[in-house]
Amino acid sequence: MVYALARDMPVTVQQLAPRDIEALRALLARDPAHNLYLLGLLEEFGLPPTEDRGSFSYWGRFDGKTLTAALFVGGDGGLLVPSANDGQATGVIADALADRVRLKAAVGEKPAVDALVRSLCSGKPKLSRTYRLFSVSADDLGPFTNPLLRLAREEDLPRLLPLAAGAVKDIHARDPLAEDSRFEARVAQRVRAQRTYVLEENGELVFKVDIGSRSQYGAELEGLYTVPAHRRKGHAILCLGQISRFLLSSLPRLTLRVEEKDESLARIARRVGYLAGRTQRVVLMD
Template structure:
C-alpha cells in the first residue's frame, strides 16, 4: 500500500486539487470558487490562507482549506476519516474558529481543532439545481444591488446573519457595512424593491466554472408569505443557470419553509452539511 502523508499544497498541486474537487462539484462548489478566485498560495507563513492535502502515495485523496489560521476551515467532500488525518496533522498549528462542509468531515475537524464546545453548531441540507430541473417561477424585478442601496441593504444583511449565525453583526463587526458594500461592488448581491423598500436579498457566495453557491437568502419578516422568496429564487436561478451548470443552496435542517420553497423551484436535496462557529 502507498504511504499516507499530509502536505501543504503548492502551486504545482493546483490541477490535482481541481480534479479532486471536480469529482463531486455540487458538494465542493465553495472550494472550487475559492480555488478559481485565489489559486493556491505559496508555502509562505505570511499568506493568509493555505490548502492541506492527504495523499495516498502521490494521489491527492482529500483537502482542507485553512483561512486566517483557522478563521475559516473548509474540507473537501471526502470521507470523514480522510479529513481526520489532515485535522490531526494540523492540530498543533490551527485553532478552528469557523467551519462549514459535509458533516462527517466537519465533525473530524472539530474533534482535532476545537478547544471546548463550539458556540454555534447547525446542520444543513445542501440543495442543488440544474437548468433542466427549474420550475416556472420568475420575478423580473429582481436586480443587482447598487451602491446607493447599501444603507437600506445593511439591515437586511444583518437580519440574515442574525437568523443564520445567531450574531448581531452590526454590534460585533465595525466593518460590516463595508463588507456589504464590497459584495455589492463585486456584483454578488441581488435585491427586490417594492414601493421604495428593499424586501428581499440573496448573495452569490462562491462562483466558478463549475457553478455557484447562493447564500443569505432573506425576506424582510413583514413581507413573508407573499411569494417573494419563491419567485426571486426562481429568477436568480434561471439567470445564473443560463451560463453555469449548477447552483447550490444550504438550508438549515429545521427550516422546513425554505426547504419547501427550494423544492418548489426545482432544487433537490443532497447530503447533510454542518456549520460550526467557536467565537
C-alpha cells in the first residue's frame, strides 16, 4: 500500500516475503545491539510467505525500494516488536495496519513503541514500563564468575517453576501460574532448548537466568531472578558474570533489559561490565 510521499520518493508499507530476508537482516544489523531480539527471531524462524496466514508476519516501510523500518507482528498483535529506529518510521507502519492489528503486547525502543500505542491501542495499557537496554562485549567484562552455574534440566522443572513465576511477578506484578495456562509449557520448552541456566545450593535452586533471543549477532538475557531468601549473597553478579563470559566466548555481544527504577540490577550490570544504551518500553494491554 502506498502511504505517503517523501522527497518525491513513494513510501510504501508491505508485508515482507522470503525474498526480503537479506534486506531485513541488513537493516537490523546496522544497530545489532538494539535489534538483537528481532535478529534472533529472524534467525530462528525466518520470513514466512505472504500468503501464509500463520502465527507471525513482518511488515516493512519502504522508501522507494529501500527498506527503512520493520515491525514483527505475532498473531494479530499478540506481540509487536519494531526495529530500532525513530518513532515516525514505525508510526507509518502502525497507521497502515490500524484496521487489521490490535496491540496486545509490544516491546522495543520507546519512541517506536509509543508510535504503536498511539495507532493500535483503543484504551489505556494494563502495564507500561520503561527500561534501559544494557550491552556488553568480551573486552568490557569484569572478573565475576561462578562455575557452579549450569544448564537447567527437565528434572529441575518442579523446582524451577516458582523461580520463573517469581521473575514474572517482580517484573509485571502478576502470577503467571494462575493467569497463563501455557506458562509451564513455555518454561519447559526453554529448558529443552537449553536456554535456561540455574544455580543450585544445598539442593535448592536459588538463581535462574534465560537466554531470550540468540543469533550470530549476539544474545539477549532475561528473567534474572534470585530467590528472596538468598539475595545479597552475590549470586546475581557472579552468575551474570559467568553466563556473560561463557556466551561471549562465541558471540560478539550480549544485551540485558533493566527497568529504569531497578537501581540494584543496574548496579550489578554495570559492575559486570554492561554499558547503558537507549530507553526501551514494554506495554501489555488487557
